[in-house]
Structures are given as C-alpha cells and as structure tokens.
Amino acid sequence: MTYARVKGTGSYLPERVMTNAELEQLVDTSDRWIRERTGICERRIVADDQSCRDLAMIAASRALDAAGLQPGDIDLIILGTCTPDRVFPSTACLVQAGLGVNPGAVAFDVSAACSGFIYALDVANRFITTGGARRALVIGSETMSRIIDWTDRGTCVLFGDGAGALVLEADDETGILSTHLHADGGCEDLLNVPWGVSQGYDALSGSAGKLKMRGNEVFKVAVRTLGRIVDETLEANGLAKSDVDWLIPHQANIRIIQATAKKLGLPMEQVVQTVAEHGNTSAASIPLAFDVAVRDGRIRRGELLLLEAFGGGFTWGSALIRY
Template identity: 55%
Template structure:
C-alpha cells in the first residue's frame, strides 16, 4: 500500500472585467483576426483597480472548498504558484490562509512562471505521499495585467488574470497504475534560456516590478518539443501509454502550441481541454482554471487519465499524470 494524492475538489475565479480583442484595436496596430490567428485568444479577464492576486486566489480557494464539501480548518496547508505576488513578501499563500480563516498548517509560494502549477502540484504530492500532510490546497493565481508593456503588441494581447485551485487528499492505494490520484510527475528547468521569457525588473536589479519580455518565436520552438517529451516521460513513469490518456489539460498559452503538442502525442483535439479563447494566458492559473471549468461541466469521469503539462520562463517545464 502507498499513499496517493486524490483530487477531491476544484474551483476558480475570474475577474469581472472582460476584455475583448477589439479593445486592443483602439490602442495598438493590431486587430481581432491577427490575435486569433496567432494565439486562438478572443478575450481575457483583467483584475479591477486594487484587486490583487491574493484576492483572486481566495475566491478560487473558497470555490474549491465548497466543491469538496470541506472547511478551511480541514486543510493542512496551502501551496500557491504565482509570478505576480501582492508583495515581495510575505507569500501570497499566507494571505490566502488568513483570508480563509486558517490559523493552523502552513502556506508558501512556488515560482516557476507558467509551469508554476505543475511544480506546485508535484510539490504538494510529494508532501502528501511523505505523510507531511493529509489534505492540501494547491492554487495557481496571477495578475499578469500588472506587468504588461501596453505598447508591445506581441505580448500584451496574450495574457489575462485569474485563479484556479484544487484540493488534494492523501488516501491509501494499491500502488499500481490503476490507482486514483497523481501517478507521476516530470519536472525540468534550463536557465540558459532565461532571455527567451522574463520580466525586466526585480528587487535586486531595478527595484521595480518590471515588464514582461518574450521572444515568442523561440519559445514556440521549444514548447512543442519539450511539452511532448515531458508528457511522454510522465506517462512512462506511471506505466501508461498515450492510448490510455482520456484528457490532455495543457497550459493555456497558445492554441497553436496546444494543437501541435496534441498532434505530436497522437491525441485528437476532442481529448484536449481548451479555455485559451476565453481567458488568454493566465500563466500558473491556467491549468487549475481549465481543470475547474472542465470538472464543472462534468467532462471528467471517475477513472479517467489526465495529463497536465506546461512550459514557462526559466525555461521551466513539466507534467503531471493523474487518474480522476
């Protein structure tokens, strides 16, 4: 018998402000067709003035708790992925902890940009399997609208704000690929590609938050290959084949990257959860957002095999295989 991390609840929150592609036409040399054809994005949500990453995360966490039928005092800890924290410190997770009324357990942030939720999920799984906790809240939350260069049409049209959350619970399992829960994870980083996707500011450099910079064509070249390889590696670790996969739940960065990865994996688009058109790239929030939306639509059936994968600044990339 071994301990497995089972998903027992999902939730998400999107800011009320919806920004259609037409909003950018009035401000930049771009148009709806250009944005859709290159990214698949039609609209995204932007946080309101004064609305912070922790505000979004708290709303998503409350939704996940309600979905699981749990209260905050039944959670042992929070692992939160973000690259857009409210403050340099404390961790956004501690503000979520306070916002939920939790006075026990632990809370900390993970920073791996768009791959952050995959890293946070693998981290939480390791703690649950090791017996360090029995039930964890794993959140991805971002306010990327705060770090956009609104004169750069190649980046500012791509990103949005939002938060998603899952609750993992440790349960004894047989230790086979037929178990429910997280079956494997595969994580990678390579700092030599730092300049492909980064923010040009920080505490020890400029003393400012900075703005996002990206060499999109080069990121695209790395994305499909690396995402396909990490997904296959995680499936191998789980003792599964691509033919066993019921759903691919990818980081929602770009429809072309998603379709290219699915094609290389031999998966039809009918098996891919797509939310990028309505939300844009919400970085670490995109996978838990997609999980929550698909779960709310009852698309996942008990026993379904899901593969989540993401790549982000660092470069950092990875995948998690789980059985619903």
C-alpha cells in the same frame, strides 16, 4: 500506499472582459491576427482594487466547497504565482489568514512562471505521499495584466488574469500517479520580467520593467519540450498514449496545444481548451481549465488526465492523475 487524490476544484475569473477589438485600439493588431496566431478571443483583467490574493481566495473557497471541506481541514497551502501581492508574506500566507486556515499549517509560494501550478502540485504530492500533510490547497493565481507592456503587441494580446485551485487529500485510492519537473536557466533572455527587488526599483516605471518575450523562439522551444515531456510521463507509468482520457495543457497558444495533442494522437475533443476565453493566465491556466471541465461534466471520476506546462525560466513539467 498513500496517494494525493483530487477532492475538489475551484476557479475565479475577474469580471472585466477585454476583447481583441479593444486591443485593436491600443496597438497595431487585429482580431483576425490574434485569433489565427494564438486562438485567443478575449481575456479577463483584474479590477484596480483586486490582487493576486483576492483571486486565489475565491478560487480556493470554491475548491473547498466542491470537496465538502472547511478551511480548518487544510494543513498545507502551496500557491504558484509570478505576480504576488507582496515580497513577503507569501500570497499563500495571505490566503491562509484570509480564509481562516489553521495557524500552524504550512503555507508558501512557488515561483516557476507559467509552470508554477505544476511545480506546486509536485511539491504538494510529495508532502502528502510522505505523510507531511493530509489535505492541501494547491493554487495558481495571477494578475498578469500588472506586468504587461500595453504598448508591445507581441505580448499584450496574449495574457489574462485569473486563479484556479485544487484540494488534494491523502487517500488509499489512486490519485496523482506521477509528476515531472524540469528547468533550464540558460534561456533567460527569451522570456523574462527584467526587474526585481535586489536590483532596485528604477525600472519599475514605464515599459522597461514589464514582461519581455521573443515569442517565435519561445514557441519553438515550447513545442519541442512539451512533446518530450509527454513521452517521459507516459513511459514513467508504462502507459500508452491511448490510455489518456484528457489533456489539460497550459493555455499559452492554441497552436502549441494542437502540436502537443498531435504528438499524443489525441483528438482536440479530448483536450481542455480555455485559451480562447482566458488567454494565457500563467500559473492559473491549468487549474482554471481543470475546474471548467470538471464543472461542465466533461471530466469524470476514474479518468486519466495529463497536465503539462511550459514557461519562463525556462521551466516545464507534467502530472498524470487518475481523477
């Protein structure tokens, strides 16, 4: 049996820190409200001359270093993003060229909003376990600040920029145990960015073409849905809640994370939390959190990790990994 094993992790956050106090100057909000309702204290914002590709390349280089591999060792790149550099080439292709990954490797983006990394991980796992690739870079990279309406207090306090990456390698030893993906396209009006290439560019200027969210309604669906996927994942593997060593959730809101941890009966000490410093970095949030907890020594080899995400689409998914 071939597994996809996590060989290395990497991440990158842009230098610029935006605090809640700064947001108080932009919209009618307060540091206290943001901390209490979301758990967020600050977030990072890309520099004017940085793009999704730039963040992804640094995170991917760090993951390769951690794995002890070279770009030439990689034969698959899958990148989750909803803020790509271009319509095409895909950001994955731009990363391939930038890093010097073999011409001829497979490279493509997946679009599943905040679930983008879990979707990318699922596809990479399928490539590796069926012999379609041996070593994969799976990346989540986002420049959310570019699609935020900085006059909308209901959304602009939530998001941040960043990138995270995993290197997966085919291995006889256990690795990714299962992945679970779902979508429901019927709730588009609750969370969307209402412009796209085929609809023309009229909405690009001003706030019309920026991210829209009915936060309270999204919140309720997210809590319900994530509770269900936790059960689905454990049942599929015949495991108990108490078998999970670490929950690595999508970092949207500390209250959503707490609800999922409660459902798992997991103390918050076993939940990787980066939402306070990163905000919601969409597809980048899980690999960013993963890398933070590997590098600070919390996550150790052999431990059982449950990753879960929920986002626009709606899309949602999970992965169970023996690290």
